[in-house]
Amino acid sequence: MKNSRREMMQWSLAGAAAMAFPAMARGQQVYAVTYPGSIDESFKSVLGPAYSARTGNTPTFTPMLNLDLIGKLQATRANPAFDVALFDDGPLIGAIKAGLIEKFPAAGSRFLAGIPPAFRDADGYGPTTAATLIGIAYNPKKVKAPTGWGDLFKPENKGKVGIVGPTSTLGTSFLIELGRTRGGTETEVEPAFDALKALLPNVGAIAPSPGALTTLMQQGQVDIAPNFFNNVAALRAKGADIAFAVPSQGLILQRISVQLIKNSKSPEAALQLADMLLDPEIQAKLEASPWVTMPSNPSVPLTGQNREIAASVDELLKMGRFLDWKRFVDLRAGWIDRFNKEVRI
Incomplete structure (x- = not known):
């Protein structure tokens, strides 16, 4: 997916202004699919409030298993109910083959550069936000x-x-x-x-x-x-x-990646939300107890139970x-x- 000049300009903000989201995304409601359980709870407790604070909009999170999501997207591909979703490695392959997701516009991301190659998709689809x-x-x-x-x-x-x-x-x-x-x-x-x-x-x-x-x-x-x-x-x-x-x-x-849904009604807002999951500040909050999510950004220090497994994200990648x-x-x-x-x- 090619990036327009407008999209490039949207992400050229600097300093304090860089924390503000493009005006175009401010009026867009974004619907995101999470996983049932602690991940859904963590998104509603951490990501939702952070996104609202930065944009003024409140995202809607729906917990759903990947296979169920793929079925829903196939039935409504021209007018999907969701804009962004989490995917495991296996179901992601099926979603790509079915033409249900967009490639991730690297030039439009503020935080992708901090994600190591092991957590990026070789074909340009959404990156890993957390490791399981x-x-x-x-x-x-x-x-x-x-x-x-x-x-x-x-x-x-x-x-x-x-x-x-x-x-x-x-x-x-x-x-x-x-x-x-x-x-x-x-x-x-x-x-x-x-x-x-x-x-x-x-x-x-x-x-x-x-x-x-x-x-x-x-x-x-x-x-x-x-x-x-x-x-x-x-x-x-x-x-x-x-x-x-x-x-x-x-x-x-296993990789948990964030993917942009094709034919989304709120593509700019979907990218904003997806990119926030790569933000070290957000990943650090999700890494902390009680969520204990394993981050994909190596700059996020491991603490608590994560630290019992590995000293760092880089070390984790060598262990498994x-x-x-x-x-x-x-x-x-x-x-x-x-x-x-x-x-x-």
Whole structure:
């Protein structure tokens, strides 16, 4: 998407005036899609008020899973109800193929330059605003601190393990990781399904979503499970009996990117809101307790629970790995179908 001279001029403000948003965006209402749970809560508590203070407008946030969002956007592509949205790596590929999002205008961004290459899209779509980490969540009062994925199979954890299916990013990542420990790859998941079947005696619940899995842990129905670090950290910050273990096999890293919806009725406001998520000041507020979001800007210092994982964003990038979703995204539907048929308790 080419940037007009007007867009370039809008972002040439300096000093105190640079904090003001272009007049053109001031009258635009912006509708943004977040994720259910702590991320939606953090946006409403941090990003919303900050955006209102800078623009005079109040954004509307709607929590929604990516697959549901893609379906809605496909049905209303000429007149979408949303202007900007968060995406995980996998669903983002589908949204791009379906022509539902715009490329991110780098020249119109004040904060993109601070985001490292690992958190930028090679094809020019929206950048990463936060990293999510996949490891092992557990109740430290009920199970021993796990050291690796093999702990899920231990006899003492019979009936205590929770899992989620590959309809979610968490479930797909866990499937691949579990298979990798037994010789599988990102495209060869037969070892993964063998491992899941061997794990079933220990499985106390199969949750329909990561949020539901977190709720099951909070309610004490399961005590150990694969999960996102930010889910665990948000609960722990509220005093829940939950902790996060980095597996000896390493962390799986996932990107949460911000994307501009094609045919938005408020494109300038959408860009303003998206760019604010790259602002170190905003990322620092989201990084702090109780939100404990892992920032994508290396200039944001890690504190609290994030600091327990890594000393900095740069160190975090060395600790884990990203899955190559382009290699297996087209295989995922078959994995979901097979999981639903074969993995039952």
